[in-house]
Structures are given as C-alpha cells and as structure tokens.
Amino acid sequence: MRIRGFCCGWLEMDRAGLISGDEGTMRIPIPAYLIEHAGLTILFDAGLPPELRDSDSERAREIAPFFGCDLPPGTNLVERLRSCGIEPGDVDMVVLSHMHFDHVGGSSLVLDAELVVQRAEWEAAVADVAGDQYMRADVDVERPRRLLDGEWDIFGDGRVVVTVTVGHTAGHQSLRIITDDPRELILCGDACYLRRSLDTRSLPTSSFDASAQLAGLEWLDERERSGARLVFGHDPSQWPMDLADDRVIELTSIHADG
Numbered sequence: 001m002r003i004r005g006f007c008c009g010w011l012e013m014d015r016a017g018l019i020s021g022d023e024g025t026m027r028i029p030i031p032a033y034l035i036e037h038a039g040l041t042i043l044f045d046a047g048l049p050p051e052l053r054d055s056d057s058e059r060a061r062e063i064a065p066f067f068g069c070d071l072p073p074g075t076n077l078v079e080r081l082r083s084c085g086i087e088p089g090d091v092d093m094v095v096l097s098h099m100h101f102d103h104v105g106g107s108s109l110v111l112d113a114e115l116v117v118q119r120a121e122w123e124a125a126v127a128d129v130a131g132d133q134y135m136r137a138d139v140d141v142e143r144p145r146r147l148l149d150g151e152w153d154i155f156g157d158g159r160v161v162v163t164v165t166v167g168h169t170a171g172h173q174s175l176r177i178i179t180d181d182p183r184e185l186i187l188c189g190d191a192c193y194l195r196r197s198l199d200t201r202s203l204p205t206s207s208f209d210a211s212a213q214l215a216g217l218e219w220l221d222e223r224e225r226s227g228a229r230l231v232f233g234h235d236p237s238q239w240p241m242d243l244a245d246d247r248v249i250e251l252t253s254i255h256a257d258g
C-alpha cells in the first residue's frame with residue numbers, strides 16, 4: 001500500500017473559525033490524499049475547486065469575503081496527481097470526509113471517479129438550497145456516487161475503513177488505514193482541525209453537532225493513545241506551507257506531533 005498526501009492549495013481564514021475564541025487569521029493547508037492498494041486508486045478529499053485560481057471567477061468572488069485563497073500553478077488536484085504519476089482517469093474513487101468546498105472542490109477534475117459520501121452528508125448538501133453551508137456548484141446530482149449509512153471496509157481486508165465522525169457536519173467521515181508497518185493511520189478530515197483542537201478539546205465557533213464532535217475528539221485521542229498516527233484536517237505543522245513548495249508527502253513518514 002502506498003499513501004501520499006499533498007496540499008491542494010491554502011486558505012487564509014479567521015482563527016475563530018478553527019478554534020472558538022481565538023483572534024486574528026491563520027493560513028491553513030488544504031490537504032488531499034492518494035491511496036493505492038490492491039489495484040485501486042483512491043483519493044480521500046479533493047482540495048479546492050480549480051476555479052479559485054482565477055480571482056475573477058464566480059466561485060472565487062463567492063468565497064472572497066470569508067477566505068483568502070492560494071492555489072498556485074502545480075497545486076490543483078490534477079496537477080498534484082500528475083506529479084505522482086497518476087492521470088485523472090486512473091482514480092477509481094473519491095472518499096469525501098464531507099462536502100465543504102475545500103474538500104469536495106477538486107473532485108470536478110476526476111469526473112469518472114465514484115464519490116463516496118455518507119448519505120446524511122449528501123442529503124444535507126442537497127437540501128442546503130440557500131448555500132449556507134455548502135456551495136451549490138459542488139453538489140453534482142449527475143455524479144456517480146456511493147452513499148454510505150455508516151462504516152465501510154473498502155477492500156474487505158480491514159486495511160482502509162471509512163468511519164463515521166459526525167459533528168463538524170451532518171455526515172462527516174474519517175478514514176482509518178492500516179499501513180504496511182503495520183500501524184494505524186487516521187485521516188481525520190475536519191473531525192479535528194488542529195493538534196491543539198485535540199489537546200484542548202477545542203471546537204470552532206460553529207459546528208453541526210458540538211457534542212458529537214467532542215465525542216469524536218475523545219475517540220481520536222483514544223486511538224492515538226493506542227498507537228495510531230493522526231493526520232489533522234488543516235494543521236499547518238503537518239504540511240509544507242510555502243507557496244512554492246510542491247512536496248508530496250509519503251504519509252507513513254508524516255510528523256504526527258503537530
């Protein structure tokens with residue numbers, strides 16, 4: 001099994017949007033993950049929508065009041081995949097932690113891949129016609145998709161398991177992987193933004209279900225104490241933060257200390 005991660009752009013945002021009560025702004029990485037196992041090529045999350053590179057695009061103007069956006073050449077999903085020797089048509093499946101634009105946006109570049117989303121998340125995104133939480137452009141009802149009602153062991157060998165971590169959104173999910181070492185690796189998604197979120201049990205100003213998200217942090221903490229490595233949703237200490245830095249990280253070597 002090979003697992004690689006890369007930043008599909010960076011956002012500048014209010015710190016309170018990451019941890020309630022914090023002040024100022026923070027530049028955060030927007031990671032996506034490439035997993036190759038047993039003949040399948042899977043993505044976990046897809047990074048920013050490619051249109052955000054053009055600051056005059058409709059989508060860029062939509063997010064501009066809330067986020068500063070950097071998606072330099074070389075960093076959108078397809079460019080990242082090609083730097084890994086993968087063509088967009090090679091991707092079999094995109095497992096989405098949830099359907100916020102910074103996770104689903106790049107999936108428009110791998111249109112043949114099946115989306116894997118919790119049914120509750122898909123339905124929440126479809127129902128949000130006002131676009132309060134989800135961007136309309138990201139809800140493609142024509143898209144091939146597999147809607148899950150809970151856990152899913154993708155290969156049936158226990159190596160890559162989709163696990164429900166509701167709280168941040170209505171149907172958030174994380175990915176539990178057993179690497180070749182063998183060791184447990186959890187791609188948290190936005191179940192946990194930062195190392196500090198876990199250590200201080202801190203939530204952002206708003207979440208779909210705060211008590212469920214706190215329960216998710218308890219679970220992640222318990223897994224880490226049992227030896228799991230955690231990769232947080234947007235922790236700058238785990239990713240290259242330089243715009244010119246085009247590193248792809250082999251996830252088995254990632255710094256889990258934050």
Ligand SMILES: [Zn+2]
Nearest residue numbers: 100102190233
């Ligand atoms: Zn996010």
